[in-house]
Amino acid sequence: xxxxxxxxxxxxxLLGWTLAAPTGAPPLVTVAVNPSRPPIxxxxxxxxxEEKARASGSAGAxxxxxxPPPTTPREVELEARIKxxxxxxxxxxxxxxxAMGTPLTAPANLGDQYRQAGLLxxxxxxxxxxxxxxxxxxxxxxxxxxxxxxxxxxxxxxxAFEQSxxxxxxxxxxxxxxxxxxxxxxxxxxxxxxxxxPEDNRDKRLTTRVNQMFVESRPH
Numbered sequence: 001x002x003x004x005x006x007x008x009x010x011x012x013x014l015l016g017w018t019l020a021a022p023t024g025a026p027p028l029v030t031v032a033v034n035p036s037r038p039p040i041x042x043x044x045x046x047x048x049x050e051e052k053a054r055a056s057g058s059a060g061a062x063x064x065x066x067x068p069p070p071t072t073p074r075e076v077e078l079e080a081r082i083k084x085x086x087x088x089x090x091x092x093x094x095x096x097x098x099a100m101g102t103p104l105t106a107p108a109n110l111g112d113q114y115r116q117a118g119l120l121x122x123x124x125x126x127x128x129x130x131x132x133x134x135x136x137x138x139x140x141x142x143x144x145x146x147x148x149x150x151x152x153x154x155x156x157x158x159x160a161f162e163q164s165x166x167x168x169x170x171x172x173x174x175x176x177x178x179x180x181x182x183x184x185x186x187x188x189x190x191x192x193x194x195x196x197x198p199e200d201n202r203d204k205r206l207t208t209r210v211n212q213m214f215v216e217s218r219p220h
Contacts, residue, residue, distance in 0.1 A: 001158060016107070017133060023193070032212060036140065054185065055138050057120070062157045091213055098210075099204065100205070100208040101201045101202070101203075101204030101205030101206075101207075101208055102142050102201060102205065103144070103200070103205065103216055104143065104144050104145070104195075104197045104202060104205055105144065105196070106144035106145070107192055107194050107195060108150075109194070110144075110192065111192060113169070113170075113190075114145060114146065114190060114192055115141070115146065115190070115214055116139055116141045116146050119139070119146050119148055119189075120139050120146075120148055121166075122138065122167055123136060123148040123150070123166075123167070123188055124136055124171070125164070125165075125166035125169050126161060126164035126165075126166050126188075127150065129165065129166065130157045130160060130161060131152070131153075131154070131163050132148060132151060132201070133150045133152050134151075134157070135151055135152050136148060136149070136150045137149050137150055137151055138213075140209065140213065143205075143209065145190065145191050146189065147187055147188070147189040147206075147209060147213070148187065148188050149185070149186070149187050150185070150186050150187075150188075151183075151184050151185050152184050153180055153184045153185070153186045154184065158178075158180045159184070161178060161180075161188070162176055162178050162188075167190075170190035173192065173193055174190060174191050174192040174193045174195065175190065175191045175193075175195065176188070176189070176190045177189050177190075177191075177206055179210050179214075181214060185214055187210045187213065187214070189206065
């Protein structure tokens, strides 16, 4: 047999009534629940733009690593030595560039006689005029001006080389440069009268190019 009080409490809970609690106890409150409606959850306040930025930044971006400045005496000493070596290297590069010269700039309207085919034909003609044994070995037109190299030149022919009929026009209308070695290697180049490169840099650059070729052509 079920007590009346138990039945009343059970029906009250089902119907959503407020029931009286025993004396001295806090009141018991029951809330009716409608199963057809989902429970309403508390809404969060919208994020501010700066909060979104902080959230996205902290999630995806990697922090930038910054090397701390040297603190110990040993670190300070090493840092100073590194900077001193960097200054020395920069000075050596500057001195080397000054000694070797910088590449020359060709005139805007460079004549065909100063280009590879024209200059090569003139030097070949000079070789045939002086001594059929003279041989052109290469021509370097990687920079202005083109330089023609050869071998088999005697000391006597060296004096007469630039006076060959095929080369006289170069001397008359501009500048020529002829170099030879005791081994019989030679180099010839010509520049037009309107060449505007500074003379000091021109001489350095041509000397550097010719010497490099002479060294490379020697047997090892």
